[in-house]
Amino acid sequence: MYEVLTPVSEMLSRNLDTLCHQPLLVCGLLEDDLPGLLAEHGPAPRVFTTDFRYFQWLSTRNGVKPEFGALPASEPAAGLLLLMPKAKAEAEYLLAACLPLLSPGAPVFMAGDNKGGVKAAPRLLAPWCEQVNKLDSARRASLYQAELSRPAPQLQAGNWVHRYALAKERLTVCTLPGVFSADHLDAGTQLLLDNAGVLHGRVLDFGCGAGVIGASLLQRNPDIELEQIDINALALEASRLTLAENGLQAKVYASDGLDQVQGRFDCIISNPPFHAGLKTFYRTTETLLREARNYLRPGGSLLLVANAFLPYPELIEQHFGRCDTLAANGRFKIYRAQA
Numbered sequence: 369m370y371e372v373l374t375p376v377s378e379m380l381s382r383n384l385d386t387l388c389h390q391p392l393l394v395c396g397l398l399e400d401d402l403p404g405l406l407a408e409h410g411p412a413p414r415v416f417t418t419d420f421r422y423f424q425w426l427s428t429r430n431g432v433k434p435e436f437g438a439l440p441a442s443e444p445a446a447g448l449l450l451l452m453p454k455a456k457a458e459a460e461y462l463l464a465a466c467l468p469l470l471s472p473g474a475p476v477f478m479a480g481d482n483k484g485g486v487k488a489a490p491r492l493l494a495p496w497c498e499q500v501n502k503l504d505s506a507r508r509a510s511l512y513q514a515e516l517s518r519p520a521p522q523l524q525a526g527n528w529v530h531r532y533a534l535a536k537e538r539l540t541v542c543t544l545p546g547v548f549s550a551d552h553l554d555a556g557t558q559l560l561l562d563n564a565g566v567l568h569g570r571v572l573d574f575g576c577g578a579g580v581i582g583a584s585l586l587q588r589n590p591d592i593e594l595e596q597i598d599i600n601a602l603a604l605e606a607s608r609l610t611l612a613e614n615g616l617q618a619k620v621y622a623s624d625g626l627d628q629v630q631g632r633f634d635c636i637i638s639n640p641p642f643h644a645g646l647k648t649f650y651r652t653t654e655t656l657l658r659e660a661r662n663y664l665r666p667g668g669s670l671l672l673v674a675n676a677f678l679p680y681p682e683l684i685e686q687h688f689g690r691c692d693t694l695a696a697n698g699r700f701k702i703y704r705a706q707a
């Protein structure tokens with residue numbers, strides 16, 4: 369899945385002498401075996417990832433022991449390589465989380481696809497590094513190099529939490545950089561909540577993001593036993609914060625699809641991941657539709673919101689025998705399937 373080097377890593381492979389001068393802490397948008405490439409040419413890097421799927425994949429490789437979570441471990445690092453994540457706010461967060469581990473004078477590298485926001489590197493690094501140089505540019509990717517000018521203060525987690533109120537749901541949602549629906553409720557999620565009805569028993573919030581679906585369901589159905597899963601460590605942290613902020617309780621844990629989920633549920637509910645052009649995101653939802661039945665108790669239901677044009681009803685019918693459309697507007701449809 370992560371076997372082929374990305375164009376960004378191909379560009380980095382021209383700079384291994386500079387990069388491998390010291391063991392680097394590597395974080396951000398990791399999509400290939402760049403850590404293996406660095407380890408082949410110099411000291412093994414330390415990898416910090418917020419992506420549970422990548423963490424699991426890298427854990428099976430020799431030589432590199434990845435860290436998964438919302439923050440890296442507090443051990444010092446000799447240098448940093450940040451691969452530009454999709455959201456600029458996440459890049460700012462990762463810099464604030466990782467730079468305190470470096471001593472002044474340590475090298476800081478930022479790399480990424482030219483269309484993925486890496487050109488913002490000089491601005492993003494400006495608070496910490498007096499000079500930022502562009503070291504290389506090839507394969508439509510760029511590498512920036514800087515030096516930490518002064519000690520970076522410890523990240524204050526609370527400063528990164530953004531809150532917004534949902535009056536209708538009587539909830540305060542807490543989000544973190546890069547987490548889905550950062551400052552308002554997604555219209556599809558709202559339609560799903562409007563049609564969720566009364567729930568009971570064990571409920572799974574699949575791809576919980578900031579935890580808004582599960583928290584709303586708990587507000588309305590205080591007796592349900594809720595589990596919330598996501599692949600993204602910042603989403604999981606945001607979900608925990610949303611629960612705590614509203615005095616709610618649930619089991620929140622990392623899972624790639626249903627892989628880490630145990631037992632059967634009375635309801636699996638989701639606004640599942642979907643991103644045009646990235647086939648892994650289709651695959652996650654398709655796998656959910658294929659496997660959900662095995663995770664439902666008899667009579668239990670799968671409740672889903674999806675963009676109206678996606679061919680999910682056919683897939684649901686294929687695996688459940690029947691798919692009901694509970695609601696629809698111009699953009700979204702709510703589907704229900706029963707085990």
Ligand SMILES: C[S@@+](CC[C@H](N)C(=O)[O-])C[C@H]1O[C@@H](n2cnc3c(N)ncnc32)[C@H](O)[C@@H]1O
Nearest residue numbers: 548557575576577598599600624625639641652
């Ligand atoms: C469309 S967002 C929905 C977030 C939240 N439930 C809401 O409605 O606001 C989909 C979520 O699925 C998560 N996700 C993506 N791939 C996943 C996977 N393989 N396993 C579990 N969660 C995944 C994403 O991190 C994201 O938080």
